Amino acid sequence: MGQNKALPELYANRPHCFNLGNRIGTVASNKSCRTATLRKGPIPAKLMVMRRSLILFLLLPWAVLFPVPAKTQTAPSTPPALTSVQAQALVERALATESRAAQEFSHPSHPMRYRLRKSSPRLTSTKEIVETGDGDVARLVEINDQPLSHAGEQAEQARLDALLNNPGLQQHRKQGEDNDTARAIKVLRVLPTAFLYQFAGTGTAGAGTVEKFTFKPNPQFSPPDLETEVLTAMAGEVWIDAAQERVVRLAGSLQQDKDIGWGILGELNKGGWVQIDQADVGGHQWRIVHLQLKMTGRMLWKTKNSDSVQDYTRFSPVPAGLSYKQAIQLLRASPGGSAKGGR
Numbered sequence: 576m577g578q579n580k581a582l583p584e585l586y587a588n589r590p591h592c593f594n595l596g597n598r599i600g601t602v603a604s605n606k607s608c609r610t611a612t613l614r615k616g617p618i619p620a621k622l623m624v625m626r627r628s629l630i631l632f633l634l635l636p637w638a639v640l641f642p643v644p645a646k647t648q649t650a651p652s653t654p655p656a657l658t659s660v661q662a663q664a665l666v667e668r669a670l671a672t673e674s675r676a677a678q679e680f681s682h683p684s685h686p687m688r689y690r691l692r693k694s695s696p697r698l699t700s701t702k703e704i705v706e707t708g709d710g711d712v713a714r715l716v717e718i719n720d721q722p723l724s725h726a727g728e729q730a731e732q733a734r735l736d737a738l739l740n741n742p743g744l745q746q747h748r749k750q751g752e753d754n755d756t757a758r759a760i761k762v763l764r765v766l767p768t769a770f771l772y773q774f775a776g777t778g779t780a781g782a783g784t785v786e787k788f789t790f791k792p793n794p795q796f797s798p799p800d801l802e803t804e805v806l807t808a809m810a811g812e813v814w815i816d817a818a819q820e821r822v823v824r825l826a827g828s829l830q831q832d833k834d835i836g837w838g839i840l841g842e843l844n845k846g847g848w849v850q851i852d853q854a855d856v857g858g859h860q861w862r863i864v865h866l867q868l869k870m871t872g873r874m875l876w877k878t879k880n881s882d883s884v885q886d887y888t889r890f891s892p893v894p895a896g897l898s899y900k901q902a903i904q905l906l907r908a909s910p911g912g913s914a915k916g917g918r
Contacts, residue, residue, distance in 0.1 A: 657774040661774075662772050662773065665786060665820070666772045668820045670822070673821070674763040677756055685858060685892060686705070686894075688706070688890070688891050690702070690704075690888050691713075691886070692888070693883060695883045700715060700717065701717035701718075705893055705902035707899050707902050709749055709898055710749035711752070712906065713906075714735065738903065739900055739903055745899045762806075765799070765803050768796055769798075769803065770793055770809075771792075773788060775788055780852075784817070785814040785816055787812060788814075788815070790811060791810045792808065792809065801835060801836060804833070804835060807833075808831050808843075810828065819861075821861055826849075827848070829843055829848070832844055840874070842872050843871075847870035848869055848870070849867065849868040849869070849870065850865070850866065850867040850868075851866040852864050857892070860890075863885075865886055866883075866884070866887075868882070868883050893905070
């Protein structure tokens with residue numbers, strides 16, 4: 576596919592629609608993803624709720640991982656197993672930390688610049704993204720691992736010009752991000768009671784030690800809304816950095832087909848999975864560093880097939896209080912300027 580044909584689709588995505596899509600389609604552009612349409616009319620409100628349920632995993636700032644475990648090394652010694660009470664307490668503390676972090680993310684006190692490479696069977700895009708209090712700002716720098724063509728670069732500069740001249744576009748995008756964060760927090764708050772957790776041992780991830788837990792649906796959990804219904808069909812594994820009480824990985828898969836809205840709004844198919852890794856990228860700042868999703872289902876009468884891999888690299892701090900317009904100027908001054916030595 577030529578770059579010019581690919582650009583409009585790339586602009587329709589958002590940088591953080593987790594931001595569990597793609598939030599699975601999510602990630603980076605500065606054009607709001609709230610104007611999505613089905614056929615030629617706007618998507619009904621209930622359908623939008625179901626759609627967000629389909630991409631729920633990408634909305635979580637630390638995410639939910641499914642069974643595609645990364646290679647780890649067994650710890651040289653085996654510490655005493657945690658009791659069920661200790662395991663539950665550690666999981667609850669880590670999830671509470673993630674909930675607080677999600678609340679703070681709308682106005683980051685330690686904003687970052689990073690590079691996002693998103694690939695699917697049809698297209699690969701690479702973007703430079705800067706976090707600001709006005710919302711994330713992205714610049715497309717590569718398509719299919721090749722620099723933009725002259726025409727592609729002109730189109731990207733025109734898009735950034737339009738964003739500079741119309742603050743309403745960024746404000747609308749920021750409101751969408753805030754709404755997604757609110758939904759993510761709602762899901763995070765029910766995770767301690769939505770699953771039953773069991774200690775599964777100690778291992779290593781990156782340079783640190785993690786405590787591993789398996790989880791399965793809690794039969795006593797009653798989902799309060801459509802967005803948490805999918806949790807009743809999930810099982811998997813969560814890894815926690817006990818020292819910082821942060822979720823390093825949360826992996827799971829759908830154990831059965833899951834109807835959304837009694838099957839009227841849609842369905843997620845058994846076997847779908849998502850994997851997301853989170854890490855300290857410097858200065859005790861945690862970000863998603865890898866997200867992989869494979870999910871099939873139906874939204875009303877339309878079949879959905881999500882198959883994507885997202886890698887977040889080259890993290891480097893940017894000044895706090897940076898406006899979105901200043902972020903655009905920063906991206907223009909050095910389109911590939913994320914610190915190559917960063918994580």
